[in-house]
Amino acid sequence: MPAQQPAVSVIMPVLNEERHLRNSVRHILGQEYAGEMEVVIALGPSTDRTDEIAAELVREDPRVVTVPNPSGRTPAALNAAIKASRHPIVVRVDGHGMLSPDYIATAVRLLEETGAQNVGGIMHAEGENAWEEAVAAAMTSRLGVGNAAFHTGGEAGPAETVYLGVFRREALERAGGYNEEFIRAQDWELNYRIREAGGLIWFSPELKVQYRPRPSVRALAKQYKDYGRWRHVVARYHAGSINMRYLAPPTAVCAIAASIVAGAAITPWAFAVPAGYLAGITLGSIPAGRGLSPKARVQIPVAIATMHMSWGFGFLSSPRSLADKVIASRRPAPQADPSAAA
Numbered sequence: 001m002p003a004q005q006p007a008v009s010v011i012m013p014v015l016n017e018e019r020h021l022r023n024s025v026r027h028i029l030g031q032e033y034a035g036e037m038e039v040v041i042a043l044g045p046s047t048d049r050t051d052e053i054a055a056e057l058v059r060e061d062p063r064v065v066t067v068p069n070p071s072g073r074t075p076a077a078l079n080a081a082i083k084a085s086r087h088p089i090v091v092r093v094d095g096h097g098m099l100s101p102d103y104i105a106t107a108v109r110l111l112e113e114t115g116a117q118n119v120g121g122i123m124h125a126e127g128e129n130a131w132e133e134a135v136a137a138a139m140t141s142r143l144g145v146g147n148a149a150f151h152t153g154g155e156a157g158p159a160e161t162v163y164l165g166v167f168r169r170e171a172l173e174r175a176g177g178y179n180e181e182f183i184r185a186q187d188w189e190l191n192y193r194i195r196e197a198g199g200l201i202w203f204s205p206e207l208k209v210q211y212r213p214r215p216s217v218r219a220l221a222k223q224y225k226d227y228g229r230w231r232h233v234v235a236r237y238h239a240g241s242i243n244m245r246y247l248a249p250p251t252a253v254c255a256i257a258a259s260i261v262a263g264a265a266i267t268p269w270a271f272a273v274p275a276g277y278l279a280g281i282t283l284g285s286i287p288a289g290r291g292l293s294p295k296a297r298v299q300i301p302v303a304i305a306t307m308h309m310s311w312g313f314g315f316l317s318s319p320r321s322l323a324d325k326v327i328a329s330r331r332p333a334p335q336a337d338p339s340a341a342a
Contacts, residue, residue, distance in 0.1 A: 005035030008104055009085030009169075010093055013069065013077030014054065015044035017095030020212055021053050027098045029061060033105045040085045041095075042069040042077035050095075075178035075186040082169075082177055090172060092164045098210035106206050107166035117171035117199035118191060120162025121207025128212065133292050134299035135213035135220060141288040143281065144304045146245045159203035161191040166207075171199055181326040184230035192238055220303065221310040228314025229322075236323035249312030252277065256309075281305060 010028050014021060021041075028039055041054050043066050057064045067084045069077040082090060089111070091104055110119045125140055127133035138144035165187065175193045178186045191201050214220040228249065235242040259273035281304045289297035 005033060005105065005108060006089050007036035007087035008033070008038075008089040008091055008108070009082075009087040010037065010039045010091045010104075011078060011081035011085060012039065012041045012093050012095055013044070013074045013081065014041050014046070014050055014095040015069075015072050015074075015077075016046045016048050016050055018046075018049040018053055020096040020098075021050060022057065024093065024095055024097055025057050025064065027101075028093060029063065030101065031099065031104045032102050033108075035108075036087065037063055037104075038085060038087065039064045040081040041066045042081040043067070044069045044072035044077060073180060073183055075180045075182055078186070079177045079180060082172060088169050090167045090169050092167070093209070094164065094211075096212045097164065100208045100210075103207060103209065104166070106204075110202060110204055110206070111166065111168065114202045115200060116202035117194050118162065118165045118167045119202045119204060119207065120159075120165045121204050121209070123163040123211050124208045125211045125213050127296075129215075130293055130295040131217075131299055131303075132213045132215060133296040134289075135303045136211075137285070137288040137292060137296070137300050138303035138307060139211075139213065141285075141304075143284040143288065144307055146248065154203070154205065156202070156204040156206070159201050160195070161188045162201060162203050163187075164209060165191070179326075182230060182233065184226045185234050188231070189234050189237070192234070217302065217306055221306050224307045224310035225314035228311035228316075229318040230314075231311075232315045232318035233323045233326055236320070237326055246315070249308045250315040251312070252308055253312035253316060278305070281308075 012024070017024070025039060025041075029037075031037070039061075041057070041064065043051055043054055054064075054066050058066060065084070067080050069080050078092065089108060091107065093099060107119050110116065123139070125136035127136045171194055174197065175190060178190050182189050195201055214223050231246055235246070256274045256277060259270045262270035278301070282301045285297070285300035285304060289300050292300075
């Protein structure tokens with residue numbers, strides 16, 4: 001490794017992360033990286049010990065600083081942290097993400113090798129109990145999340161979006177940062193604008209971030225409902241950005257709902273559709289559960305169904321008024337960067 005590497009700013013949007021924050025920051029500060037580093041934590045209005053833990057981290061290491069994020073919104077936190085940071089490479093990390101030891105060094109190398117504006121890798125879900133292990137299995141299987149490379153892996157190459165991301169600062173500044181109207185899907189939306197301006201988004205399986213899944217069915221359902229709700233907003237905001245993978249969950253919700261109604265009102269044969277779906281995800285979850293405890297394996301179909309149905313319901317119920325509000329805030333599209341195409 002060269003003696004000197006570019007200085008990096010790690011930005012963290014944090015809200016109610018007392019469970020994982022200290023460990024997440026430990027994984028950052030322990031990186032095998034020769035360059036200067038700072039960690040900027042944007043603190044939302046947490047109701048647990050997150051602020052106290054963050055203050056301890058600031059006292060313990062001068063590389064760690066905090067900035068306020070009164071709204072608690074993730075994109076606002078990210079923009080506040082970007083504004084407070086100083087270095088030419090910006091690394092996004094969540095308060096429950098654990099970087100692999102060479103993550104930053106590998107990402108900086110990939111930025112140089114590919115000329116990309118943003119590089120990212122795999123959202124490697126790992127659980128700490130049976131339920132979280134089941135969710136992790138669902139989130140890393142094609143049955144659960146389709147062919148999204150940042151969930152399931154794949155070969156390195158250009159991508160629509162990546163998990164978290166390691167950016168060139170000039171790309172973030174040219175794009176105007178994160179759109180703060182997007183409570184969710186802000187990563188996908190930002191990467192879309194970077195690509196529209198001629199920038200390259202690069203996926204590499206060399207980059208891996210440990211991710212801790214939501215701890216309950218209710219929390220997972222809310223997470224995926226929000227994902228679906230805001231992915232529909234993105235589709236309305238950026239016409240032509242939707243594809244068949246995103247339409248599969250809402251199609252499944254409609255088909256199952258229609259079949260249940262038809263089964264109750266017309267013929268019991270219609271119940272074959274939801275029965276077939278349940279059989280399919282049950283059988284399909286068997287390979288995903290290899291190596292897990294029986295308690296975790298039996299919960300994988302519950303996790304998959306929760307993800308599918310919640311995402312689909314969120315997409316279908318996303319109000320047009322929400323998209324209209326976001327569209328009304330539309331900023332001028334960034335100009336293509338001549339150097340990005342070079």
